[in-house]
Amino acid sequence: MCSCDEIFGRRFLPHQLNTAKEPNTQRRIPVTLGFQEYICNACRGLPEEAHPKTPHYGSTSKIVRYYWREIYFEKTTRFNDWAEQQGYTKEYIAKQEHPDVYKSIEREVIEEFKALHETRPKYTYHEESQNDVLTKNHVEIIRLDGVYVKQDERRALILDQGQTYTAEEYAARYFEQRGYNVLFTESVPFHVLFGVFMWMLIQDISDPKVRIVGFGSRTAFDQGIRNDPSTLILTHLPEDFGTSGYYERRCSAIDEHFQRLPVDTPELLWTFDYWTLPSSDLCQYLWAHRPEDVARARKIIEILPAEIVRNILKYLIQSYWERYLGWPDLLVYAPGEYFFAEVKSSKDQLSEFQKHWIYDNTAELHLPFKLVKIHKSIAPIFT
Numbered sequence: 001m002c003s004c005d006e007i008f009g010r011r012f013l014p015h016q017l018n019t020a021k022e023p024n025t026q027r028r029i030p031v032t033l034g035f036q037e038y039i040c041n042a043c044r045g046l047p048e049e050a051h052p053k054t055p056h057y058g059s060t061s062k063i064v065r066y067y068w069r070e071i072y073f074e075k076t077t078r079f080n081d082w083a084e085q086q087g088y089t090k091e092y093i094a095k096q097e098h099p100d101v102y103k104s105i106e107r108e109v110i111e112e113f114k115a116l117h118e119t120r121p122k123y124t125y126h127e128e129s130q131n132d133v134l135t136k137n138h139v140e141i142i143r144l145d146g147v148y149v150k151q152d153e154r155r156a157l158i159l160d161q162g163q164t165y166t167a168e169e170y171a172a173r174y175f176e177q178r179g180y181n182v183l184f185t186e187s188v189p190f191h192v193l194f195g196v197f198m199w200m201l202i203q204d205i206s207d208p209k210v211r212i213v214g215f216g217s218r219t220a221f222d223q224g225i226r227n228d229p230s231t232l233i234l235t236h237l238p239e240d241f242g243t244s245g246y247y248e249r250r251c252s253a254i255d256e257h258f259q260r261l262p263v264d265t266p267e268l269l270w271t272f273d274y275w276t277l278p279s280s281d282l283c284q285y286l287w288a289h290r291p292e293d294v295a296r297a298r299k300i301i302e303i304l305p306a307e308i309v310r311n312i313l314k315y316l317i318q319s320y321w322e323r324y325l326g327w328p329d330l331l332v333y334a335p336g337e338y339f340f341a342e343v344k345s346s347k348d349q350l351s352e353f354q355k356h357w358i359y360d361n362t363a364e365l366h367l368p369f370k371l372v373k374i375h376k377s378i379a380p381i382f383t
Helices: 003-012 062-066 068-085 091-097 099-119 130-136 167-176 188-202 218-222 244-249 251-260 265-275 280-285 291-303 306-318 352-365
Strands: 019-021 028-030 140-150 156-160 163-165 181-184 210-216 232-238 330-334 337-344 369-376
Touching: 003 068, 062 068, 062 099, 068 091, 068 099, 091 099, 130 352, 140 167, 156 167, 163 167, 167 181, 167 330, 167 337, 167 369, 181 291, 188 251, 188 265, 188 280, 188 291, 188 306, 210 218, 218 280, 232 280, 244 251, 244 306, 251 306, 265 291, 265 306, 291 306, 291 330, 306 352
Parallel strands: 140 369, 337 369
Antiparallel strands: 019 028, 140 156, 156 163, 181 330, 210 232, 330 337
């Protein structure tokens, strides 16, 4: 750790100063040298390296994704200074009681870094464009037109025959009017498949790295119950769960698990039903617990060939946390045919997770995939 971070580290992150965590294995490594001079590029007079966060809800702008570290340092310092002036000794209590102040400071800091980037940029944005990703991976694009109506500042809907639809619903109607069935997917049903079919492997108590972990019930959270000790779920999880290190460490056990998994659809469905209950803890942990998501996961098994379902599980187990997001919006199917479709409205772009999934699909999954792009028009392309 560079000595330029020492004041912040000792004030706000003392619990992180004695050990570090290896990303691929989650193994704890002791820190023996502590803060040293001229470790970071800035102190050495070198250009800063960008390590942007992947986009997620509430954090999609490049400023927030590229300057996340600087924003965190500055807003944490400012809010703690304010909290101490108000007599608080615990930052989390001040944040709970004054979320408006915390958000105001956060917005102020983001705007300052936005202005700073315009005059003296610290990072250069390097991200592959959507068109480049689609071209390199030979993705078929279905172009539709739609009449957009503004719902609020954050979302627009598409008008058709006097009714409004989301972009995904509008695309689904387009396919249904052409004789297809449509299942709304995105990522969560694949989390369900993973949890149900892999729980016995992942929660194997003979694994030396498995330990008991506790987390709040996701069902209770959905019901608005927060911080209730009675809803705590205690279950078994390996400390390196979801990493590529887990896959490498457990490769033999993983192969044995897949040898025991069914290879035909009826047996996969029976196993899915039989394992839904015992896998519930892992599914809760993965936020893959809602009945509607379980039903969609089961439908996926009915639609896709059994070998494809097994390949999806093999793909996810190799590095779950890097591969669990970015799945397409729709599974479109008819007798003897299926394909996945990602739907984008006129100004919407692929996220970094979605770009990553498209590359992985080309290299590993080989699932039929199309992009539906809905452009603005005076009248819908179909009625």
